[in-house]
Structure formats: structure tokens, C-alpha cells
Amino acid sequence: ARSVEYFRIPRNVLTICLGKSTYARCGIIVNVTPFEPEWEGYVTLEISNTTPLPAKIYANEGIAQVLFFEADEECEISYADKKGKYQRQQGIVLPRMLRETD
Incomplete structure (x- = not known):
């Protein structure tokens, strides 16, 4: 999934995104890596259903x-200084793995 919000993290701020309790109690787990200083973009949310039952998320x-x-x-x-590969992502971004030649 993708966040509704677009984030611009200041150079002196680090953020952590956590799943909310109600969904976790239903077996829906949200994983997001920290937003590093000067990261910018929409957040790609990794969502897992840990139960055998279907679930709807609105x-x-x-x-x-x-x-x-x-x-x-x-x-x-900062993340911007490192020219991070997920900087300014606009939509859901799949993993960008490094190749052996990179």
C-alpha cells in the first residue's frame, strides 16, 4: 500500500512507523523501515495478514x-546526501536490489 501523506523529513529528525493495535489484534501486521533524515516521498507500507482468513483494509x-x-x-x-534509491517515490515502489556490478 501507499500512504496518503507525502513526507519531507528534516535533517535532524528520524521517524519510525508502527502498525496500529486494532489491526495487529486481528493479525494484520504493518512493516515500514525508518524514514531517515531528509528522506522525502510517499511511504510504501508492507502489510501482512498472519491469519488464514481473508481481511479487508479500507x-x-x-x-x-x-x-x-x-x-x-x-x-x-542524510538520506538525500546518500542519494537514496527510494528518494521522492511517488507510488508503491518494489524493492530495488543492488546488482553484483553496482
């Missing part, structure tokens, strides 16, 4: 929550 219900952690200092090397 748009705009709030399946996850984002925690923002502000540092006293800016990071030395």
Missing part, C-alpha cells in the same frame, strides 16, 4: 502511526 482508516524523533543536532550524512 482507505483512510489509519492502519499505521508515525513517531517523530527530533535530535539536538543534524545528522552528518
